[in-house]
Amino acid sequence: MPFTSGKQAFLEILKQEGVEIMFGNPGTTELPLMDGLAREPGIRYILALQESVAIAMADGYAQASGKLAAVNVHTSPGLGNAMGMLYDAMKAGSPLLLTAGQHDQAMNLTEPILWSDLPPVARPYVKWSHEITRIDDLPRAVRRAAKTARAHPTGPVFISLPVDVLNAERQVDLLETTRVAPRIRGDKTAIEAAADLLAKAQRPIIISGDAVAHGDGLAEMADVAELLGAPVYAECVPSTCSFPFTHPLYAGAFPRLGPPIRALLMKHDLILSVGGDLFTLSLPSDLDPWEIGKNYPAKVAIQGDPKATLPDLAEALRRRLSSEALKAAKARTEELGKAREARVADLKKRAQAEAGLTPITPLSLVAAVAEATPDDAIVVDESISSGGGLRDLLKSRDAKAFFGLRGGGIGWGLPAALGIKLAQPGRPVVALVGDGSAMYTIQSLWTASHDAIPVVYVIFNNASYRILKQRTLALKGFSFEDDKYVAMDLVNPRLDYVGLAKSMGVAGELVEKSADVGPAMHRGLASGGPYLIDVRIDGAFKS
Ligand SMILES: Cc1ncc(C[n+]2csc(CCOP(=O)(O)OP(=O)(O)O)c2C)c(N)n1
DSSP states (O other): OOOOBHHHHHHHHHHHTTOOEEEEOOOGGGHHHHHHHHTOTTSEEEEOSSHHHHHHHHHHHHHHHOSOEEEEEOTHHHHHHHHHHHHHHHHHTOOEEEEEEEOOGGGGGGOOTTOOOHHHHHGGGSSOEEEOOSGGGHHHHHHHHHHHHHSSSOOOEEEEEEHHHHHOBOOOOOOOOOOOOOOOOOOHHHHHHHHHHHHHOSSEEEEEOHHHHHTTOHHHHHHHHHHHTOOEEEOSSOOBOOSOTTSTTEEEEOOOSHHHHHHHHTTOSEEEEESSOOSSSOOOOSSOTTTTTSSSOOSSOOOSOHHHHHHHHHHHHHHHOOHHHHHHHHHHHHHHHHHHHHHHHHHHHHHHHHTTOSSBOHHHHHHHHHHHSOTTOEEEEEOGGGOTTHHHHSOOOSTTSEEEOSSOOSSOHHHHHHHHHHHOTTSOEEEEEEHHHHGGGTTHHHHHHHTTOOEEEEEEEOSBOHHHHHHHHHHTTTOOTTOOOSSOBOTTTTOOHHHHHHHTTOEEEEEOSGGGHHHHHHHHHHHSSOEEEEEEBOOOOOO
């Protein structure tokens, strides 16, 4: 089939790269592409009403599908709007192919309205940033971008598409897909050295990072953990289910503050960190040597895919561990399993004791949500300061069961949940979003309704930027004497999330008692459409 224009060639290459959906928001510089899409039934366009929504939807889609996600935004200001969520996508290592329209190159010297040099704008947050200047270069550039986004360490790439390149009429060779094989096995000698250290350790601790979930290596991680009988923590800012939440050895998220980190590490003599971020707030470190030992030296540093490499480590350990050592590891696993059960029971008891309080306490909301969440659901977490206990009370077990905000740029949860649902249409999706966070991308609700994407949203509504109050208190050594804040209360007026949802075609309800949370979630899940539950919760943190 001949491809006579740049836009046709671009869309055909995307299809060959596995793209079925393009997220975006168009303007005049995107019109050639939109015209091409109008004639291309193989790619569904999901319209976002602001560029940040488009990027976070694509990010969620990429993370939950493991596929390349295509997202197109308007030139200069559109790309500017995209940058916050692009930062989050970069931190999550999401393989996004971000494109923006650009003016006809014949006009650029005159600096027309909306023009700017786009690649330098995107460059800090992408692996490769490029403007195509000739139709002849289009296939090579798009193929390279698709390969680069998916090659480890995965991440977003950017291409600027001038109008004249997309409109150019010429038959070009579309070239072919290149996929760098992702299952890179770590160095054998280093694995033996790591096994030596681990077999000798008395009290090892494991950090299972997001890269374990990205590479679907939970079973392999659990095998190693059980051989050692070592507690497994998610990394400091975990954004995935990188170890089954219900596993006896699962200990929750690694603490984030210095004193609790020190207290925890004093109990252990060796850290095995797999695909995770060691204390600092950086990137998953599976296949990115830059991240390994970046801030803290590693005795043994292995670059490799966790799923491909952990079985080699398990095998090296099996060769070293005596039957007594294995028996002791089993006993430790049982003991830690009992401690985990006691922790969960205690949390449930506390939630039960708080269940009658109004406003609803964060813990009783978390417990009610966990109770009403189906076992096969995907939970999207942007509950910010009120989500404590989630990792103990949810039953998330697989690598795609839980997604959280990785980069810290808030406003991610509402749109990311839509991309996640589009990638995993067979699983219920429940998104837990702080009221402050929700307002950054509230337009997502229009897309949820317009494209009939059935996500159940639970708004953790404490009418404040509670975490900023907490952090202010922490700065002052948690002295409650001078408990005063500026610009951290979302009142006068208090936001009406059910009203906002309704105005965008999304059904919802207001909940003020924890006993009403479960029934509301069941109604939402049964509705078959998007649904928003605005839950008024306590914003205090003294209790
Ligand atoms: C894009 C962006 N802007 C601002 C911030 C700073 N910030 C971090 S958390 C937060 C408030 C979040 O409020 P909410 O979602 O209601 O959660 P809560 O603090 O009440 O738990 C703000 C403004 C940020 N992280 N990202």
